[in-house]
Amino acid sequence: MTGQGFKSLTLIGVLVIAAAFVPFVTNGYWLSIAVTAMMYIALATAWTLFSGPTHYISLATGAFFGIGGYLVATGMSDFDISFWVMAAIAPIVAVVLAALIGAATLRLSGIYFVIFTLGLAEMIRGLVSWVQNNFLGSRGLYVLTDFTEEHIYWMLLGIAATVYVIGWLIDRSKLGFAMKIIGNDEGVAKHLGINTARAKVILFMITGFFSALVGVIVAPRYSYIEPNLVFSPEISFMVVIMALLGGTQRLWGPIIGVIPFILIWETITVSFPNATTLYLGLSFLAIVYFLPNGVVGLIESLTKRGRAS
Amino acid sequence: MTPPRTLLKVENLTKRFGGLVAVNDMTFDVKEHEVMGLIGPNGSGKTTTMNLISGAFGPSTGTISMNNRVLSGLPAHEITRAGISRTFQLVKVLPGLSLTENVIAGAAFGHKKRWGAEAVDMAHQLLIRVGLETQIDLPVTSLTYIDQKRLELARALAGEPEVLLLDEWLAGLNPTELQDGIALISDLRKEGRTIILVEHVMDAIRSLCDRCVVMNSGTKIAEGTPQDVLSDPEVIRAYLGDE
Numbered sequence: 001m002t003g004q005g006f007k008s009l010t011l012i013g014v015l016v017i018a019a020a021f022v023p024f025v026t027n028g029y030w031l032s033i034a035v036t037a038m039m040y041i042a043l044a045t046a047w048t049l050f051s052g053p054t055h056y057i058s059l060a061t062g063a064f065f066g067i068g069g070y071l072v073a074t075g076m077s078d079f080d081i082s083f084w085v086m087a088a089i090a091p092i093v094a095v096v097l098a099a100l101i102g103a104a105t106l107r108l109s110g111i112y113f114v115i116f117t118l119g120l121a122e123m124i125r126g127l128v129s130w131v132q133n134n135f136l137g138s139r140g141l142y143v144l145t146d147f148t149e150e151h152i153y154w155m156l157l158g159i160a161a162t163v164y165v166i167g168w169l170i171d172r173s174k175l176g177f178a179m180k181i182i183g184n185d186e187g188v189a190k191h192l193g194i195n196t197a198r199a200k201v202i203l204f205m206i207t208g209f210f211s212a213l214v215g216v217i218v219a220p221r222y223s224y225i226e227p228n229l230v231f232s233p234e235i236s237f238m239v240v241i242m243a244l245l246g247g248t249q250r251l252w253g254p255i256i257g258v259i260p261f262i263l264i265w266e267t268i269t270v271s272f273p274n275a276t277t278l279y280l281g282l283s284f285l286a287i288v289y290f291l292p293n294g295v296v297g298l299i300e301s302l303t304k305r306g307r308a309s
Numbered sequence: 310m311t312p313p314r315t316l317l318k319v320e321n322l323t324k325r326f327g328g329l330v331a332v333n334d335m336t337f338d339v340k341e342h343e344v345m346g347l348i349g350p351n352g353s354g355k356t357t358t359m360n361l362i363s364g365a366f367g368p369s370t371g372t373i374s375m376n377n378r379v380l381s382g383l384p385a386h387e388i389t390r391a392g393i394s395r396t397f398q399l400v401k402v403l404p405g406l407s408l409t410e411n412v413i414a415g416a417a418f419g420h421k422k423r424w425g426a427e428a429v430d431m432a433h434q435l436l437i438r439v440g441l442e443t444q445i446d447l448p449v450t451s452l453t454y455i456d457q458k459r460l461e462l463a464r465a466l467a468g469e470p471e472v473l474l475l476d477e478w479l480a481g482l483n484p485t486e487l488q489d490g491i492a493l494i495s496d497l498r499k500e501g502r503t504i505i506l507v508e509h510v511m512d513a514i515r516s517l518c519d520r521c522v523v524m525n526s527g528t529k530i531a532e533g534t535p536q537d538v539l540s541d542p543e544v545i546r547a548y549l550g551d552e
Binding site: 174177178180181183184185187188190191192193194195196 | 363364365384385386389390394395397401403404405406410413414415417418419420424464468
């Protein structure tokens, strides 16, 4: 187990180094796709930290991501605060929000949790729009920095790698073991002495922190930000789909899901710009129906069958 | 010789589910090193009483205390940490974990916490102890019913609880398995563990229990040695009805 664990960490290390060279070999169109892919790799890996072991499908990614992007934008445009100060504040706000949501909702199970997180993200979007319209004047906000596409790419890569290492460490910790037990049977977990609510809230806070940080880093890319853009529920759904496509039972699953999905998605948005939501829905159905355990699950069942025969 | 001290105290315990009174004003003590049987016909409130002790839910009124510390009202994980472990009426192993991990799960967060190599050692010892040494590397899902029950017992023992709750641990076993099961619990008894067991198997009650509390319709109707309570006319009426 330990040997296997270090092997996967080494492999990821090699991948990170290789990925760091992407901006040197390409630019323009493909670099922009690489930035989008890196953004979703970071978001989907952060999502899997919490949702992988617990099987709680969270649609709150958009809320955390939005907090990151929006706070940077409003801080810089309305209050003249520097990007880096906002980059430090926004994830902490997201962590506090995650703790509050967690304390209030993690007693909910299954579908109720899903709906609550979706409703919550929409509520925050509405609230932020309302505050922006009524108290802060202008609706649009500008995030003007010196960052190039390359800088954003490397920062996102750094976040993705950090999330992965944290996940790897959690996997080997008592907290990770507790999460595995909770995913197996929450009722049993409580009777084994696990404070299930606390364990889940901690993981949810970590997910919230990094999702907001991704929102912060991506904000300069949009330049012009309005609440509906960064609090888009589409981000939440995309993250879920990509993580499920890759498979959530392994930390590297989402990475495998993101890259093909981004390429397919790019083709869809270019060829059928008016029907993206339709295709998003269709791909969701197809993944859940044909690949319930994702690509990782498929690979593992194939290798198991190969070994058995 | 000093008389055995009272470990667990249940006082005026009542649990209502809406209009239904599942447990009604139960009072009993469990002494240290004692095996106490909680018996009674189906639906008499035995499992509910076990769930109240383990903290699966809180009582409507009444208290449960151990070593003079009130436990009733605490969440299940704190009650476990205080030293009460249980098995479940419908066996609940953790299917995604290995056998060893299942037992470590009991050791890592329970009353006496163990982690790392120490926990692995203890898990192996306990798995051998309950008779699962040849199955150690099998997937949990391939275990037979009795082996799953053995695994659950090992998991419950892993936290070194002060009180062990066995909820129909012997139910559903065939006659040979039953003998093995009784022998296993008998060993635990000889070790001086404090156990509350809910049981229907009369042989097991006679051979294992020092004392029995008999429940019917949520109320305690008798208490005493197995011989005494099983010949009590009211107990016989509760089980078999009026003639």
